[in-house]
Amino acid sequence: MCGIVAYIGKQQAYPVIIKGLKRLEYRGYDSAGIAILDTNGDLKVFKKQGKVANLEELVQQKNIQGNIGIGHTRWATHGLPNDINAHPHISNNGEIALVHNGIIENYDAIKQDLIEKGYSFKSETDTEVLAVLIEDIKEHSGVSYTEALRLGLQQVVGAYAIVMIEKENPKRLVAARKSSPLVVGIGKDGEFLCASDATPIVEYTKQVVYLEDEEIAILDIEKGMKLYSIDDIEKTPYVQELEMHLEALEKEGYDYFMLKEIHEQPRSIRDCFRGRLNAEESWVKLGGIKDYEDKMVNASRIIMVACGTSWHACLVGEYLFEDLARINVEVEYASEFRYRNPIIGEDDIVIAVSQSGETADTLAALELAKSKGATILGICNVVGSSISRITDAGSYTHAGPEIGVASTKAFTAQVTVLTLMALSLAKKKGTITDAEFRTLLTELEAIPTKVEMILEKNDEIEAIAKQYKDSLNALYLGRGNSFPVALEGALKLKEISYIHAEGYPAAEMKHGPIALIDEEMPVVVIATKGPSYEKVVSNIQEVKARKGKIIAIVTEGDEQVKEIADHVIEIPETNEHLIPLLATIPLQLLSYHIALMRGCDVDQPRNLAKSVTVE
Numbered sequence: 165m166c167g168i169v170a171y172i173g174k175q176q177a178y179p180v181i182i183k184g185l186k187r188l189e190y191r192g193y194d195s196a197g198i199a200i201l202d203t204n205g206d207l208k209v210f211k212k213q214g215k216v217a218n219l220e221e222l223v224q225q226k227n228i229q230g231n232i233g234i235g236h237t238r239w240a241t242h243g244l245p246n247d248i249n250a251h252p253h254i255s256n257n258g259e260i261a262l263v264h265n266g267i268i269e270n271y272d273a274i275k276q277d278l279i280e281k282g283y284s285f286k287s288e289t290d291t292e293v294l295a296v297l298i299e300d301i302k303e304h305s306g307v308s309y310t311e312a313l314r315l316g317l318q319q320v321v322g323a324y325a326i327v328m329i330e331k332e333n334p335k336r337l338v339a340a341r342k343s344s345p346l347v348v349g350i351g352k353d354g355e356f357l358c359a360s361d362a363t364p365i366v367e368y369t370k371q372v373v374y375l376e377d378e379e380i381a382i383l384d385i386e387k388g389m390k391l392y393s394i395d396d397i398e399k400t401p402y403v404q405e406l407e408m409h410l411e412a413l414e415k416e417g418y419d420y421f422m423l424k425e426i427h428e429q430p431r432s433i434r435d436c437f438r439g440r441l442n443a444e445e446s447w448v449k450l451g452g453i454k455d456y457e458d459k460m461v462n463a464s465r466i467i468m469v470a471c472g473t474s475w476h477a478c479l480v481g482e483y484l485f486e487d488l489a490r491i492n493v494e495v496e497y498a499s500e501f502r503y504r505n506p507i508i509g510e511d512d513i514v515i516a517v518s519q520s521g522e523t524a525d526t527l528a529a530l531e532l533a534k535s536k537g538a539t540i541l542g543i544c545n546v547v548g549s550s551i552s553r554i555t556d557a558g559s560y561t562h563a564g565p566e567i568g569v570a571s572t573k574a575f576t577a578q579v580t581v582l583t584l585m586a587l588s589l590a591k592k593k594g595t596i597t598d599a600e601f602r603t604l605l606t607e608l609e610a611i612p613t614k615v616e617m618i619l620e621k622n623d624e625i626e627a628i629a630k631q632y633k634d635s636l637n638a639l640y641l642g643r644g645n646s647f648p649v650a651l652e653g654a655l656k657l658k659e660i661s662y663i664h665a666e667g668y669p670a671a672e673m674k675h676g677p678i679a680l681i682d683e684e685m686p687v688v689v690i691a692t693k694g695p696s697y698e699k700v701v702s703n704i705q706e707v708k709a710r711k712g713k714i715i716a717i718v719t720e721g722d723e724q725v726k727e728i729a730d731h732v733i734e735i736p737e738t739n740e741h742l743i744p745l746l747a748t749i750p751l752q753l754l755s756y757h758i759a760l761m762r763g764c765d766v767d768q769p770r771n772l773a774k775s776v777t778v779e
């Protein structure tokens with residue numbers, strides 16, 4: 165949560181930072197702030213509740229000139245999302261300003277100690293405590309602010325990505341991280357950028373250094389970059405070349421990033437399997453995990469950990485791995501797994517699935533598994549993210565930057581990678597016939613075109629959305645691998661339209677949710693042709709008997725459901741294992757249109773953040 169941007173160099177810092185904050189707004193958008201060291205050496209701080217646009221409006225007339233500054237867009241953890249609690253925070257003496265992403269767990273004890281020493285606090289945040297702690301350390305030990313930051317961080321329990329500017333040293337930024345991401349961009353002529361991800365950086369430089377845990381970077385316009393451990397041991401920065409393209413960060417004519425990302429799926433799914441499968445020659449290869457495939461094939465079980473939409477992708481993965489490769493899979497919420505004292509050991513394989521690769525609970529679950537000797541693998545979208553770096557091996561989803569907070573193309577890409585993995589393992593294990601293998605590969609190659617065909621139904625889906633935009637509740641039902649699709653459909657609707665929605669296995673409906681059904685209740689059913697088709701048709705009858713409204717996702721040409729459902733959305737026929745890749749698309753569009761008609765901000769839904777880097 166929270167986005168950080170910092171700049172030092174020859175350009176004006178303010179426009180660079182504001183633009184960067186807009187790129188990072190998906191990480192939190194309840195308040196934003198900026199601190200610039202102006203040309204007179206004064207620290208100018210502006211903070212505003214709400215989105216970055218509010219901050220921009222506040223600063224517009226001020227004409228601040230300065231080449232060094234820090235900015236922050238917040239997702240509140242400690243303290244209300246108001247102007248005062250917004251970052252940056254400054255020390256009591258006004259000498260330093262800090263932006264912070266993470267949580268300082270022992271901030272209260274430190275704060276009490278500082279209050280006893282006579283310091284005061286304006287905000288309720290843990291970050292201000294850190295700023296004052298640094299001031300206090302400097303006061304008492306006479307070290308520089310940079311050294312005081314290092315010593316202060318040794319007292320801190322929790323997670324942080326921090327950037328500090330100092331009035332007495334206007335030629336440097338000081339950055340540090342532990343458990344929250346921070347990337348340093350190295351520009352020309354002593355220019356440096358610092359950000360929570362690379363999106364604010366890519367426009368200025370492609371040379372980046374991803375800070376590791378407990379590293380402190382001093383970014384000096386004259387002396388260059390120096391990297392230290394929190395124990396003051398100098399390290400050599402590992403400079404990498406960014407592979408990101410600027411166009412991927414723009415809306416490119418779409419009204420919302422979510423709509424753009426929904427429409428990108430034919431491309432993102434294709435990019436995901438490009439070079440990894442060949443139906444004609446009948447092969448699949450996932451280079452990243454090839455050294456671990458033998459272990460996976462022989463594993464008595466594989467554990468998948470994730471949160472949110474990525475957890476739903478894991479549920480689809482469970483069906484694929486079990487059915488195709490006959491490997492036992494357990495899917496866990498990372499947040500539960502990490503605190504449950506799970507039984508894991510050296511024979512276990514834990515796969516983390518994460519779009520951002522930064523989700524705190526998923527990272528912690530992996531760290532726990534690693535500490536018990538398990539092999540840890542990752543499926544991430546963001547290249548160079550924390551999860552991709554701590555895992556033994558993994559596969560990227562290659563969906564490109566996903567900016568809409570509600571995940572769409574990242575989900576279908578995750579499912580695509582899991583499908584490729586399951587197929588590769590099945591082939592190795594001999595649990596799939598050559599004919600079935602080839603058929604599935606051919607079908608997978610055809611998925612992008614079929615997604616395109618579903619996207620053409622946009623107007624039809626919009627018309628259905630119109631009829632249900634004022635619903636208070638919605639139920640989503642599916643069986644087998646369509647059950648996770650139902651969960652994902654319900655999550656999309658509640659995330660962006662704030663309509664209460666539940667996903668249920670269709671047969672479980674009669675154990676509870678059926679009591680909710682009346683003429684006001686839309687029930688979205690995934691009723692595609694497959695082994696449970698007839699049973700799902702019976703579930704639809706049960707809903708109709710209680711006057712519920714049915715929106716059914718059916719296979720092209722279906723006649724039976726058409727007769728009983730209020731609305732049908734046809735999707736092209738495909739192999740039953742690949743249905744989630746198609747059935748998800750109309751549900752994304754349905755949520756999108758409903759949210760839009762309700763006047764919701766589909767890209768930045770209230771209270772949510774794209775990347776949850778705190779517990």
Ligand code: G6P
Pocket residue numbers: 471472473474517518519520521522523526569570571772773774775776
């Ligand atoms: C947040 C996002 C979700 C996402 C989840 C897991 O809740 O709003 O869209 O599915 O985090 O994120 P990850 O980056 O680990 O996939």
